Amino acid sequence: MTKDESLSNFQLAKDESLSNFQLAKDESFGFFDDVPYYQWEEYKKIVSMYIPHKRENPFDVGGKANVFYQENYEPNFSCPFELRIGANGDGGKWVCDPHRIKRIAKEHGDCLIYSVGSDGDFSFEEAVQKYFDDGKLCEVHIFDMGSYGDIMPKNLNLHYHQWGFRTAKPSEKVVDGKLVSTIEPDQEFYSFAETIKLLGHEGRRAIDLFKIDCERCEWETYKEWVGPSIPNISQIQVEVHGYHENTLPFFDDLMNDGYAIFHKEPNIIRGGGICIEFAFLKLEKSFFGMKQL
Numbered sequence: 001m002t003k004d005e006s007l008s009n010f011q012l013a014k015d016e017s018l019s020n021f022q023l024a025k026d027e028s029f030g031f032f033d034d035v036p037y038y039q040w041e042e043y044k045k046i047v048s049m050y051i052p053h054k055r056e057n058p059f060d061v062g063g064k065a066n067v068f069y070q071e072n073y074e075p076n077f078s079c080p081f082e083l084r085i086g087a088n089g090d091g092g093k094w095v096c097d098p099h100r101i102k103r104i105a106k107e108h109g110d111c112l113i114y115s116v117g118s119d120g121d122f123s124f125e126e127a128v129q130k131y132f133d134d135g136k137l138c139e140v141h142i143f144d145m146g147s148y149g150d151i152m153p154k155n156l157n158l159h160y161h162q163w164g165f166r167t168a169k170p171s172e173k174v175v176d177g178k179l180v181s182t183i184e185p186d187q188e189f190y191s192f193a194e195t196i197k198l199l200g201h202e203g204r205r206a207i208d209l210f211k212i213d214c215e216r217c218e219w220e221t222y223k224e225w226v227g228p229s230i231p232n233i234s235q236i237q238v239e240v241h242g243y244h245e246n247t248l249p250f251f252d253d254l255m256n257d258g259y260a261i262f263h264k265e266p267n268i269i270r271g272g273g274i275c276i277e278f279a280f281l282k283l284e285k286s287f288f289g290m291k292q293l
Contacts, residue, residue, distance in 0.1 A: 101234075258285045
């Protein structure tokens with residue numbers, strides 16, 4: 001082999017390595033299966049420079065939550081084919097590359113979506129199902145305290161549950177990945193783990209979308225969105241309301257669990273800028289330079 005041939009083979013191997021999709025696929029739970037190595041490394045470089053918050057205490061801004069959110073927790077990840085699903089205004093949600101969810105659903109024959117808080121407006125859920133082949137790919141479970149089941153759109157694989165979310169009771173615990181508790185029928189509130197158990201979703205591949213707008217219950221229940229009995233939540237679309245003593249732990253804990261922020265949008269229709277829509281994408285901890293447990 002000549003020197004020129006050797007250099008040519010070396011360059012070819014280098015080019016193939018840079019264009020390899022495996023790293024992105026491995027660090028995104030199979031979500032990004034077509035992002036080359038060199039692009040994924042740029043994503044990682046961006047997140048390595050991320051400064052999550054300007055202030056250590058949200059109450060330092062004199063009670064102005066809109067100031068706090070202007071200064072803290074900007075997106076640190078971007079989805080190349082991000083799509084707003086649902087009506088314009090208050091109701092639609094930004095979803096990271098939903099065509100990838102469709103691909104995964106077809107590959108695995110499994111797609112699960114949770115939507116917490118509807119207030120009788122099913123525009124998001126209906127739009128989601130129309131995108132995912134008119135309900136043929138995904139089952140959507142809707143949770144709300146109101147009696148809106150009768151007005152829910154039909155024939156779209158939508159399932160309505162008239163209960164709200166609360167934190168787990170002290171008597172509840174997880175043993176060998178399963179919730180041990182006494183679940184009473186027809187409660188007004190269930191914990192997230194109880195909900196998973198009641199619906200028989202403990203062994204599901206993932207919750208592909210978790211949309212939650214529960215009027216401040218996010219500050220307490222978020223601690224239970226990740227756990228041994230909980231399917232991996234691929235994306236979280238959450239509206240946060242004002243701020244709370246758990247505001248910094250809420251964001252920091254989610255990011256420590258491997259969630260990147262890919263969208264942030266103030267709800268200026270309601271709340272005057274103190275209610276913010278955040279969208280998170282789950283990635284492997286190695287993407288953030290964290291060790292896997």
